[in-house]
Amino acid sequence: MAIVYALVARGTVVLAEFAAVSGNAGAVARRILEKLPSEAEARLCFAQDRYIFHVLRSPADGLTFLCMANDTFGRRVPFIYLEDIQMRFMKNYGRVAHSALAYAMNDEFARVLHQQMEFFSSNPSADTLNRLRGEVSERKSGGGVPFILRSGAEGFRRCMAFVDLLLRVAAFGPTLAAAISTGTSDETLSVFTEYFQFRARFDDFPAFTFFMVANAVAAGYLVLSLPFSIVGIIRPKATGVRLLLLVCDTVMVVLLTAAASAAAAIVYVAHEGSRRANWAPICMQFHGFCQRTSGAVVASFLAVLVFILLVLLSACAIRRHR
Numbered sequence: 001m002a003i004v005y006a007l008v009a010r011g012t013v014v015l016a017e018f019a020a021v022s023g024n025a026g027a028v029a030r031r032i033l034e035k036l037p038s039e040a041e042a043r044l045c046f047a048q049d050r051y052i053f054h055v056l057r058s059p060a061d062g063l064t065f066l067c068m069a070n071d072t073f074g075r076r077v078p079f080i081y082l083e084d085i086q087m088r089f090m091k092n093y094g095r096v097a098h099s100a101l102a103y104a105m106n107d108e109f110a111r112v113l114h115q116q117m118e119f120f121s122s123n124p125s126a127d128t129l130n131r132l133r134g135e136v137s138e139r140k141s142g143g144g145v146p147f148i149l150r151s152g153a154e155g156f157r158r159c160m161a162f163v164d165l166l167l168r169v170a171a172f173g174p175t176l177a178a179a180i181s182t183g184t185s186d187e188t189l190s191v192f193t194e195y196f197q198f199r200a201r202f203d204d205f206p207a208f209t210f211f212m213v214a215n216a217v218a219a220g221y222l223v224l225s226l227p228f229s230i231v232g233i234i235r236p237k238a239t240g241v242r243l244l245l246l247v248c249d250t251v252m253v254v255l256l257t258a259a260a261s262a263a264a265a266i267v268y269v270a271h272e273g274s275r276r277a278n279w280a281p282i283c284m285q286f287h288g289f290c291q292r293t294s295g296a297v298v299a300s301f302l303a304v305l306v307f308i309l310l311v312l313l314s315a316c317a318i319r320r321h322r
Contacts, residue, residue, distance in 0.1 A: 001020055001117065001118060001121040001122070002069050002070050002073040002077075002120075002121040002122075003020075003067050003068070003069045003073070003077075003078060003081055003117045003120060003121045004019065004020040004021045004025070004051075004068055004069065004070075004117075005018070005019045005020065005021070005025040005026070005029065005067060005068035006018055006065075006066065006067040006068070006081075006082075006085065006113045006117060007026075007029055007065075007066050007067075007113075008063065008064070008065055008066075008085065008089055008097075008105070008109065008113075009033055009063070009064045009066070010062055010063055010064075010097060010098070010100070011033070011062065011064075012030070012033045012034055013101075013102050014030070014033075014102055014103060014106075015097060015100055015102070015103065015104055015105045015106070015109075016089075016103070016105045016106045016108075016109035016110055016113060017103070017106060017110065017113070018110040018111075018113035018114045018117065020114070020117060025051075025068050028048055028053065028068075029053065029066055029068070032046055032053055032055065032066065033064060033066070036055070036057075036064070042056065042057050042058075042059070043055070043056055043057075043079060044057070045075060047071065048068075050070065050071050051068050051069065051070060051071060052068070052069060052070075052071050052073075052075070052078075053066060053067070053068050054066065054067050054068075054069065054075065054078040054079055054082060056079060056082035056083065056086060058086060061090070061097070061098070062098070063086075063089075063097060065082045065085050065086050065089070066082075067081060067082055067085075067117075069121075073121075077120055078120075080120065081116060081117070081120040084116055084120070085112070085113065085116060088112055088116070089105075089109065089112075092105075092108075092109070093105060093109075157236035157237070157317055158233055158236040160313055160316065160317050161229065161232035161233040161236055161317070162233055163313065164229050164232060164245075164310060164313050164314070165226065165229040165230060165232075165233065167306050167309055167310055167313070168222050168225055168226060168229055168310065169222075169226075170306060171218075171222055171303045171306035171307065171310075172219055172222045172223065174299035174300065174302045174303040174306075175215045175216075175218040175219040175222065175256075175299070175300065175303045176215070176216075176219040177295075177296070177299050178211075178212075178215040178296040178297070178299040178300040178303070179212050179213075179215035179216040179219060179296075181292045181293070181295055181296040181299070182202050182208055182211055182212040182215070182263075182292070182293060182296045183202060183212050184292070185200075185201070185202040185208070185289050185292045185293050185296075186200070186201045186202070186289070187200050187201075187286045187287075187288045187289040200282065200286040200289040202293070205266050207262040207263055207265070207266045208263055208266060208293065210259050210262060210263075211259040211260065211262060211263035211296070211297075211300070213259075214255050214256055214258070214259035214260075214300075215256070215259065215296075215300055215303070217255065218252050218255065218256055218303060218307075221248065221252055225245060225248065228241050228244065228245055229245065232245075232317075236317075239318060242314050242317050242318050243314075243318060245310070245314050246311060246314035246315060246318065249307055249310045249311045249314060250311055252307050253304060253307045253308060253311060256300060256303055256304045256307065257304050259300065260297055260300040260301050260304060263293065263296070263297050263300070264297050264301075266293075267290070267293055267294050267297055269281075270282050270283050270286075270289075270290050270293070271283045271290060271294075
């Protein structure tokens with residue numbers, strides 16, 4: 001048998017122990033327990049003649065799990081054995097071990113030490129079994145849940161970054177539609193003959209030209225910002241990327257609001273006219289032109305609302321990092 005000795009201890013107090021061979025393994029194990037510093041690593045190995053003592057510490061519980069195995073057996077399986085023993089011990093005793101007397105669990109748990117010792121010493125599938133158990137444990141702890149929906153502060157930031165990505169995709173449609181609709185707004189009205197015509201075109205109004213350019217810039221920016229938003233999903237703690245998006249989104253809010261407001265004023269005059277300035281409404285004649293520009297203004301204001309949400313999301317994400 002490759003693993004020939006094992007114990008469970010709290011500090012230097014041995015709670016359970018089993019030895020498959022006679023010798024001084026118990027005495028050496030106790031000397032190791034006495035010399036272990038409080039800040040020692042969770043996994044340690046000590047060589048003694050032809051054997052290696054493997055130590056697995058649980059700082060949260062103050063417990064130490066130790067086994068002795070042949071030096072030719074390697075280190076992977078002995079530590080897998082100790083992990084299995086730790087899981088079984090905590091499942092059976094839990095907090096009782098914090099105040100138990102010496103050898104309080106020996107009558108029951110020595111048999112477990114022996115059974116698992118035989119299993120891990122002679123079963124070649126022990127390593128595979130441990131990997132499968134780790135996968136099951138990972139799924140129970142959230143490994144099987146999509147990484148966007150995992151709990152905790154990081155999961156919340158990642159979820160916010162995913163919403164940010166969806167909003168950018170959603171805002172791209174209205175801005176692009178507003179730019180295209182405005183840029184193709186051109187209507188000609190024939191009066192009496194085809195040689196006497198009135199024409200309404202977007203570039204006849206500087207406000208509409210500014211409006212089209214602003215929406216085109218916003219649409220292009222949204223496409224360029226998608227990779228940065230994806231970085232926010234993959235690395236939710238990347239504050240620099242979120243800060244860059246916050247600044248750029250704020251600029252887009254100002255730009256689109258100014259452009260949409262200027263275009264909305266022109267659309268209002270086109271629909272209602274102005275009695276004081278003696279401007280007649282033109283939408284009764286240029287119905288198609290007014291319909292396209294009016295729809296573009298509505299789409300642009302929808303994009304402004306989405307950008308405001310993006311600014312709020314970025315500000316909230318940055319604040320949670322601090």
